[in-house]
Amino acid sequence: MHLYIHIPFCESKCYYCSFTSLKKKNYEDSYFNALKKDLDFQLNFFNIKKKSIKTVFIGGGTPSIIQAKYYEEIFKILEPFLAKNSENTCEANPNSTSLEWLKEMKNFGLNRISFGAQSFHPEKLKFLGRIHSQDMIFKVLENANKANFKNINLDLIYDTKMDNKKMLEFELFNLKKIKPLITHLSAYNLSIEPKTIFAKKESFKKNAPYLMNFFIKNIKKLGFFQYEISNFAKNKTYICKHNLAYWQGKAYIGCGLSAIGFLKNQRFYTIKNLKDYIANPTFRDIEKLNPQDLNLEYLFLGLRSCVGLNEKKLDNTTKEKAFFLTKKRKLIYKNGIFYNTNYLLSDEIALYLS
Template sequence: MHFYIHIPFCESKCHYCAFTSLKKENYEKSYFKALSRDINFHLKKFKIHHNQIKTLFIGGGTPSCIHTSNYEYIFEILHPYLAKNAEISCEANPNSATLNWLKAMKNIGVNRISFGAQSFHSEKLKFLGRIHDQKMIFKALENSHKAGFTNINLDLIYDTKMDDKKMLEFELLNLKKIKPLITHLSAYNLTIESKTAFAKKEHFKKNAPNLMKFFIQEIIQLGFFQYEISNFSKNKNSMCKHNLSYWKGKDYIGCGLSAVGFHKNQRFYTAKNLKSYIENPTFRNIEKLSPQDLNLEHLFLGLRSIVGIEEKKLSLAQKQKADLLVKEKKLEFKKGKYHNHNFLISDELALYF
């Protein structure tokens, strides 16, 4: 089993962000009290045994803007259920992840930290609505090592209207500088989402496939292994096991405001309103997925990652199409799975099926 916890609080709202995030105000104590109820309830509901949780991911929002004392009780609840070698990730922002905060989170049990840097360029950071600068990114990475973290991710965003070859070369130059300090990189193509500051501003996205290809190739040239369309690791040991569990269609529990969970053929959604969640944190909207839904997700996720698509899960017509793509050298068939080695065409391949 895998576990996701959502922390909805932020210092400020980024212009591109579609995740549920709110200003802290005075809701932390009541939120974490509700979150504790939520976690306890679902551990019992899904009959989770000791040492059964393989990965835990604390996302947001901005988990690093919350005092570590709020996480201590959460970890007291979860600790018996975590596998001995569990990957325990937490997102953080460079401006709020202080050395003391990082040390405290490491002591609690977090062993993987993920920084939302998004860019090294001051003007691009302003455009994205970020409130840190390049110096803060470097400092946060240094402090992570001082705190004892050896598994560190950095997020970048590209394909914005500000991105041209010169901008991406600037990002790559700085990425080369901090390469010894990180084990993983997530490089996300900007998506214009509704209900964000960027909504209906389609021109804020560049839509430049050649630049996308250039950026990915240069990241690989720096020594990173691309194992999903937006994710790169220094080696196979530093791949994000939690994200891999999503792409493999594994079961996971989601707790916290706007969190999502998945079990067998059902997806579970928590309340999206903070007061509603605090009042009734165990409530879930349930979506039943049809075999066709599950098949489509398996295709889409498998084609955009090294997970691949399983031959036994394909219909006869889909298998015939897959075999044709193997003949055309667009897919590789190996050990009962079809693998795509060009993630840039994953959407087109999924539509073909």
């Protein structure tokens, strides 16, 4: 089993962000009390056995703006259920993560940290609505290493209207400088989402495949290998096990405001309003997925990652199409699995196969 915990609080709203995030307004105590009730209930509801949770991911929002003491009780609840060598990740921002916070979190059981840098360039940071500087990125990575984190991710965003070859070369130059300090990189091409400050501003996204290919190619040249459309690791040891579980269709629990869980053919949605969640944290809205939904999701997730498509899970028509694409060198067939050769074409191929 896998577990996602959502911390909805942020210092400010990034212009591209579609995740649930709110100002703290002194809700920490009531939110974490509700979160503990939610966790206890879900661990019982899913009948979670001791030592069976393989990954934990604390996302946001900005988990690093919450004092470490609030997480101590969360890890105490989880401790009996965490598998040996479980991957325990928390997101953090460069401007709100102190060395002391990192040390405390590591002491509680955190062993992977993910920093939302998004860019090294001051103008691009401003464009995206980020409130940290390049120096803060370098400093927080140094502090994570001082706190003895061995697994460190950095997030970047590209394909914005500000991105051209010169801008991406600037990002790559700085990425090369901090490469010894990280083990993993997530490089997301900008998506324009509803209910964000960037909503309906389609011109803010560049939509330049040649620049996407240029950026990915040069990230690989730096020594990272791509194992999903947006994710790169220094070696297989540092593949994000939590995200891999999503792409493999594994079951996971979602706790916290606006969190989502998944089991077999059902999705479980928590409440999206903060006060309502605090009042009733164990409520779930349940969505039942039909076989067509599950199959389409299987195609999309498998083709955009190293998971691939198992021929045993494909009907005859889909399998014939997949073999046709191997002849066109769009897919590779190996040991009963079809693998995508270009993740940027994953959605297009998935729609063709469906």
